[in-house]
Amino acid sequence: MSEFLEHPGESANGDLTPEEKLAAHSRRTFLFKLSVLLNAAVGTVLAVPLVGYLLGPAMSKNTGSWIVLGTVDEFPVGQTRLVDFESPVARLGDGQTAKVACWVRRASEQQFQVFAINCAHLGCPVRWFAQSKLFMCPCHGGAYYEDGTRASGPPERGLFEYKYKISGGSLLIHAGDMPTLATQAKCGGKPLVQIEAATEKGSNSWPA
Amino acid sequence: MAGLKQRVIDAALKSYEWLESRLGLIKPISKAAAHPTPANNASWMYVFGSAATVLLILQVVTGILLALVYSPSANEAWGSLQVLNHNIALGWYLRALHGWGSDFMVAIVLIHMVQVFLFGAYKFPRELTWIVGVILLLLTLGMAFTGQVMRFDQDAYWGLGIGASIASRVPFVGAPLVHLILGGPIIGAATLSRFFTLHVFVIPGMLLAGVGVHIWMTLLHGVSDWPMPGRIVSKATYEKEYHELTEKTGIPFVPDAAWKDAVFAAAILFSVMACAFFFGPFGPSGQPDPTIIQTAPKPDFFFLWIYAVLAFLPASMETPVMLIVPVVVIAAMLALPLVAGEGERHWTRRPIAVLMVSVIALSLGIFTRLGTYTPWSPIMEAWTSDAIPVKYLHDRTPLERQGALVLQDKQCRNCHSLNGAGGQRGPALDDIASRMTEDQMIRQVLQGGGNMPAYGNALNPSETKALVRFLMTLRGNGLEPAIDASQKLSGSGAFYVPQRPVHSALKNTK
Numbered sequence: 001m002s003e004f005l006e007h008p009g010e011s012a013n014g015d016l017t018p019e020e021k022l023a024a025h026s027r028r029t030f031l032f033k034l035s036v037l038l039n040a041a042v043g044t045v046l047a048v049p050l051v052g053y054l055l056g057p058a059m060s061k062n063t064g065s066w067i068v069l070g071t072v073d074e075f076p077v078g079q080t081r082l083v084d085f086e087s088p089v090a091r092l093g094d095g096q097t098a099k100v101a102c103w104v105r106r107a108s109e110q111q112f113q114v115f116a117i118n119c120a121h122l123g124c125p126v127r128w129f130a131q132s133k134l135f136m137c138p139c140h141g142g143a144y145y146e147d148g149t150r151a152s153g154p155p156e157r158g159l160f161e162y163k164y165k166i167s168g169g170s171l172l173i174h175a176g177d178m179p180t181l182a183t184q185a186k187c188g189g190k191p192l193v194q195i196e197a198a199t200e201k202g203s204n205s206w207p208a
Numbered sequence: 209m210a211g212l213k214q215r216v217i218d219a220a221l222k223s224y225e226w227l228e229s230r231l232g233l234i235k236p237i238s239k240a241a242a243h244p245t246p247a248n249n250a251s252w253m254y255v256f257g258s259a260a261t262v263l264l265i266l267q268v269v270t271g272i273l274l275a276l277v278y279s280p281s282a283n284e285a286w287g288s289l290q291v292l293n294h295n296i297a298l299g300w301y302l303r304a305l306h307g308w309g310s311d312f313m314v315a316i317v318l319i320h321m322v323q324v325f326l327f328g329a330y331k332f333p334r335e336l337t338w339i340v341g342v343i344l345l346l347l348t349l350g351m352a353f354t355g356q357v358m359r360f361d362q363d364a365y366w367g368l369g370i371g372a373s374i375a376s377r378v379p380f381v382g383a384p385l386v387h388l389i390l391g392g393p394i395i396g397a398a399t400l401s402r403f404f405t406l407h408v409f410v411i412p413g414m415l416l417a418g419v420g421v422h423i424w425m426t427l428l429h430g431v432s433d434w435p436m437p438g439r440i441v442s443k444a445t446y447e448k449e450y451h452e453l454t455e456k457t458g459i460p461f462v463p464d465a466a467w468k469d470a471v472f473a474a475a476i477l478f479s480v481m482a483c484a485f486f487f488g489p490f491g492p493s494g495q496p497d498p499t500i501i502q503t504a505p506k507p508d509f510f511f512l513w514i515y516a517v518l519a520f521l522p523a524s525m526e527t528p529v530m531l532i533v534p535v536v537v538i539a540a541m542l543a544l545p546l547v548a549g550e551g552e553r554h555w556t557r558r559p560i561a562v563l564m565v566s567v568i569a570l571s572l573g574i575f576t577r578l579g580t581y582t583p584w585s586p587i588m589e590a591w592t593s594d595a596i597p598v599k600y601l602h603d604r605t606p607l608e609r610q611g612a613l614v615l616q617d618k619q620c621r622n623c624h625s626l627n628g629a630g631g632q633r634g635p636a637l638d639d640i641a642s643r644m645t646e647d648q649m650i651r652q653v654l655q656g657g658g659n660m661p662a663y664g665n666a667l668n669p670s671e672t673k674a675l676v677r678f679l680m681t682l683r684g685n686g687l688e689p690a691i692d693a694s695q696k697l698s699g700s701g702a703f704y705v706p707q708r709p710v711h712s713a714l715k716n717t718k
Binding site: 055057058059060064082084087089090091092093094095096097098099100101117118121122123124125126127129131132133134136137138139140141143145146151152153154155156176177178180181182183 | 281282283284365366369370372373374375376377378382383384385386387388390391392393394395396397398399495496497498499501502503504505515518519521522523524526527584585586588591617618619620622623633656658659660661662663665666
């Protein structure tokens with residue numbers, strides 16, 4: 001298998017043992033080691049920005065923004081409705097995937113709850129059933145009550161909730177990351193306008 | 209004439225010598241191909257590795273051809289698959305070849321691995337060949353998963369959501385990990401681009417390099433000899449014994465052993481073509497629009513078992529199991545030849561190995577089967593599409609029939625079946641009254657329990673009454689009703705036992 005040709009140009013030292021060759025090459029060996037060191041330095045300088053580029057998405061602090069879901073009048077008290085919106089963090093070429101759906105529940109005149117469509121188990125889209133007052137997940141059978149608390153199945157917690165506020169008769173939510181256990185639907189920083197209807201919601205709001 | 213023939217032969221030989229003197233590869237490769245191998249491994253059991261390689265080449269070729277049309281953009285990917293399916297001549301066939309080729313490749317790689325495991329071929333001196341093989345299996349599964357994302361339909365979209373949700377459970381770095389996988393805060397253009405990069409550049413590169421190393425080591429150590437009970441692998445003697453066996457019984461790998469590989473590879477390629485031709489391409493299913501929520505996402509065949517396992521894990525165990533078990537399993541597979549590198553090779557002397565393969569295959573088979581019909585998922589349309597069987601409405605009181613309406617209207621059927629129609633999340637209700645008393649039913653309906661949500665907020669007292677009265681009539685084939693022995697003893701007599709036909713039931717309840 002291994003019929004390698006002998007390297008040409010080595011006949012001059014052909015009568016030396018490898019150890020003797022090594023000794024004879026001490027300056028070249030030193031230069032070679034130096035060149036390895038040089039390449040290690042250059043490689044590091046090259047690699048740092050490349051790794052930075054690669055890890056860029058993981059490092060970015062994208063907090064999302066407030067987005068209008070509609071006027072308050074569009075949501076009758078006591079009902080839960082599906083609302084679509086364009087993700088505020090969408091980018092060029094996202095196409096249909098830029099769209100987001102959420103469930104808006106108007107619990108009372110002043111109290112809303114806006115649930116992420118994503119099941120808290122593994123992110124599948126939950127569906128609302130008004131008659132049994134349950135959200136059901138098609139993937140692994142997670143179920144939630146109308147206030148988003150866990151009813152049964154594999155989810156370990158209730159539905160993710162968006163932070164909301166009412167401004168000028170409109171319902172706004174703070175949207176950004178796709179909601180998962182680590183990136184919950186929540187406000188990254190302080191809301192810009194402090195009309196916080198959510199403050200009296202108590203247990204309904206997940207800590208920011 | 210003879211002179212001309214001779215001149216042609218001479219010219220061909222001269223060209224060959226010119227080429228080989230400059231290239232230097234033809235002779236060593238021919239020599240490697242014709243290397244002697246023990247006659248006992250020229251068997252139909254030794255054809256899976258070469259078949260997997262042939263399938264890899266098929267995937268590379270069909271993949272390149274698909275990439276001529278496919279648009280790896282979140283905006284256009286789904287549409288470009290429709291174009292491939294309907295507007296490009298034979299585009300559907302290329303997609304089908306690539307899709308079926310992928311399923312065949314995963315299957316053949318798994319069979320290859322089981323064969324090597326059962327034959328003890330991973331033992332000395334082929335430990336590293338096995339380890340590289342485990343990595344090749346993971347890369348193959350990586351290709352299957354990223355390939356499913358390339359379809360960029362509803363299943364791909366929500367499959368990415370499942371992947372991100374699993375990643376989000378990693379402690380401390382969950383959020384950065386999700387962003388790294390998705391390429392941004394949401395599933396979108398960046399997500400498809402990076403999965404395309406993985407599917408087309410990164411993983412295939414590693415796969416081809418890995419296959420090269422895998423085959424090189426197979427040549428270096430020779431194809432393992434057929435295991436014999438009692439022939440022990442020992443690091444001190446194995447190589448000498450293998451050498452002697454090869455010298456005594458050796459036949460040239462090409463052509464004496466390789467013809468079986470070639471025939472099997474041809475049969476596999478033919479099967480892929482037949483499946484592609486008769487069953488067509490996979491999907492794409494609905495558009496990747498996350499506001500279309502009328503969907504029940506499901507992964508491709510080889511990931512169904514994971515999908516099923518995720519439905520059965522209790523919430524408290526889920527995150528640790530998801531994050532720790534894969535690491536342990538992969539580490540165990542990698543460490544196997546280092547731990548068990550010597551000893552018996554024959555399967556009759558390795559009962560635990562046989563038991564392991566049986567249990568693992570059976571478990572994967574059961575979970576995959578469950579994944580095909582997902583009994584844990586509510587059937588979202590059952591309450592409007594599956595009517596109450598007429599026989600359950602005969603001879604019922606108005607109140608009981610009202611209860612049947614409540615059962616239907618409150619979506620009970622999404623999880624409970626009647627006469628075989630409806631969800632399987634909860635138990636079938638056909639004989640519920642033979643298992644539960646009226647009091648138990650009321651408690652279960654209002655408070656929930658087990659996997660059942662509480663309906664206390666969704667039912668008013670009269671609805672509850674009607675519902676439970678209807679359920680009390682469901683006793684299968686005239687089974688005895690469930691009774692509460694304590695109430696009978698206390699003599700209160702206040703429990704409700706409907707009889708059939710309904711006239712006697714009325715009499716009974718006064």
